[in-house]
Amino acid sequence: MKKIKKLLTIGLAVLLMLGICLCFTGCGVDPYYLDTWYLGSYADEYGNSHSVGYDDITATHLYSDDITIQYFEDKTFIFKEFDKEYTGTYTYKKGAGETSVSLTFSDGTKGNGTCARYMFDGVWYVGTLQVFGKEYHFSGEWEECYSRNTHSYTQVGNNIFKMLQKGQTKNSYFSGYATLYKGILECRGEEFWFVPCNLDDINELNLSQAYELYTYEVAGDYSVQRGDNVLREGECFINYSFYKVALGSGNFETRDRYAVWYYEDIFRKIYPWTLDLEQEDILSIRVEYRENTSRSYYNAQIWEQGSEQLQEFYELFLNNNNVGNVPPLVSVASTMTYYINVANQTHTVVLQDGWTENDTCQGFVVDGRFYRIYAEKQLDTWLDGDYYYGLEKEKEGAKLFISDEYVKSYNDLLDKILFVFDYHYEEASSEYVLFFGENTLVVLDEKHFIWQSPIYGQQYCEIVGDVDFSQIFEEYPRAE
Numbered sequence: 001m002k003k004i005k006k007l008l009t010i011g012l013a014v015l016l017m018l019g020i021c022l023c024f025t026g027c028g029v030d031p032y033y034l035d036t037w038y039l040g041s042y043a044d045e046y047g048n049s050h051s052v053g054y055d056d057i058t059a060t061h062l063y064s065d066d067i068t069i070q071y072f073e074d075k076t077f078i079f080k081e082f083d084k085e086y087t088g089t090y091t092y093k094k095g096a097g098e099t100s101v102s103l104t105f106s107d108g109t110k111g112n113g114t115c116a117r118y119m120f121d122g123v124w125y126v127g128t129l130q131v132f133g134k135e136y137h138f139s140g141e142w143e144e145c146y147s148r149n150t151h152s153y154t155q156v157g158n159n160i161f162k163m164l165q166k167g168q169t170k171n172s173y174f175s176g177y178a179t180l181y182k183g184i185l186e187c188r189g190e191e192f193w194f195v196p197c198n199l200d201d202i203n204e205l206n207l208s209q210a211y212e213l214y215t216y217e218v219a220g221d222y223s224v225q226r227g228d229n230v231l232r233e234g235e236c237f238i239n240y241s242f243y244k245v246a247l248g249s250g251n252f253e254t255r256d257r258y259a260v261w262y263y264e265d266i267f268r269k270i271y272p273w274t275l276d277l278e279q280e281d282i283l284s285i286r287v288e289y290r291e292n293t294s295r296s297y298y299n300a301q302i303w304e305q306g307s308e309q310l311q312e313f314y315e316l317f318l319n320n321n322n323v324g325n326v327p328p329l330v331s332v333a334s335t336m337t338y339y340i341n342v343a344n345q346t347h348t349v350v351l352q353d354g355w356t357e358n359d360t361c362q363g364f365v366v367d368g369r370f371y372r373i374y375a376e377k378q379l380d381t382w383l384d385g386d387y388y389y390g391l392e393k394e395k396e397g398a399k400l401f402i403s404d405e406y407v408k409s410y411n412d413l414l415d416k417i418l419f420v421f422d423y424h425y426e427e428a429s430s431e432y433v434l435f436f437g438e439n440t441l442v443v444l445d446e447k448h449f450i451w452q453s454p455i456y457g458q459q460y461c462e463i464v465g466d467v468d469f470s471q472i473f474e475e476y477p478r479a480e
Helices: 002-025 152-166 266-270 272-276 308-319 470-475
Strands: 037-043 049-051 053-055 060-062 067-071 076-081 084-094 099-105 110-119 123-131 134-139 170-173 178-188 191-196 212-218 224-226 234-248 251-263 284-291 297-304 323-325 331-342 345-355 360-366 369-373 388-391 398-402 405-410 418-421 432-436 439-443 448-453 457-464
Touching: 049 053, 067 134, 076 099, 099 123, 152 170, 152 178, 152 212, 152 224, 152 251, 266 272, 266 323, 266 369, 284 308, 297 308, 405 470
Parallel strands: 212 251
Antiparallel strands: 037 049, 037 067, 037 134, 053 060, 067 076, 076 084, 084 099, 099 110, 110 123, 123 134, 170 178, 178 191, 178 234, 212 224, 234 251, 284 297, 284 331, 297 388, 323 369, 331 345, 345 360, 360 369, 388 418, 398 405, 398 432, 418 457, 432 439, 439 448, 448 457
């Protein structure tokens, strides 16, 4: 009984080995058995590998029907390679393991290939072709891989936009098939090195050693165009891959492939002074808030160095550097103007909130152009706390009357003055009166005046800050 069991075990093992051999060695098949042999991958004349699917370095798709071969029973064939079509004749020899095929192209070029059928939990077909210094691998399956309407440039541009929006230094896309890294390319001698923003993501890389290199230009609207494949210094994203090529005698060569995505840093372009701006460099910020109304006044705050408001603005402003050049707002709801005072200089930042044709948005206005902010956390339009009032500058200026007689117009005085309501000032009057647009200002002294306006009626006001009415009383002293 034990002997019978032993024989059965040996027999099953032999059958299993035969099955495995049949499965993995394949068997010959007539080349024309399939209507079309579809591409799986190929190696070009330089030994570079190309597989069906998305190539994250060249940013292109390779489809299985981009390269096909059809064999016909009359011993003719049609070989299609992208936009080229070749014809010719062939002969074949059907073997136990696979079928060998010899091809003669119409121009006399010779090629050879194989055809085979494999079985293991199903049936599949594999073919090869060597011609034009290339080696092609085919199958009987057609795979779309990705929709032909998919524009890989657009998808990469959108991914870069999202990374900038979220402040990411590393992110995978195309279902994790490719990964982008943020950094800067710098020249060291005659070599270009990629320095990542986060060294935990990836090490520094010498891109001058790349076997294949492609560059791309990402515009302010995140559209992408192919570059000139020449490295230069600048902020960028990269992705890379590599493969090994057999050199013979068991040796292999690793071939690195890189794609460099240079992007237009619009924020640094429109505000170049922010590149070296440190928080401690800011002495103060005067911020003015205006609603889109016909009011002749605005609200204002002054943030001193070291204040929480200045610190918050600094962090939000520099972190909201993901901006795009887009058409101006259809309707403006409010405008914030920041006067950033540093040593011997004042920088101006204008921020608008409003509506586009499709949604609400926020952005910077520089030289009459609108730059939309793309960020998860928008720059605050107004911070809580005490605020001052300011009066809008009038084209005709402010007309000064003394004892009902016109004496002078001031064009650049009142728009620099900030004030608050003074509820403790005792009732008073003055012969010094400024007519300022729809407002009337009764000037009591250097620091106080009565504001008569259509909105607030009559209010006693106290001036804050360094600019007051001293100039008026210096030019026109009070009568003794």
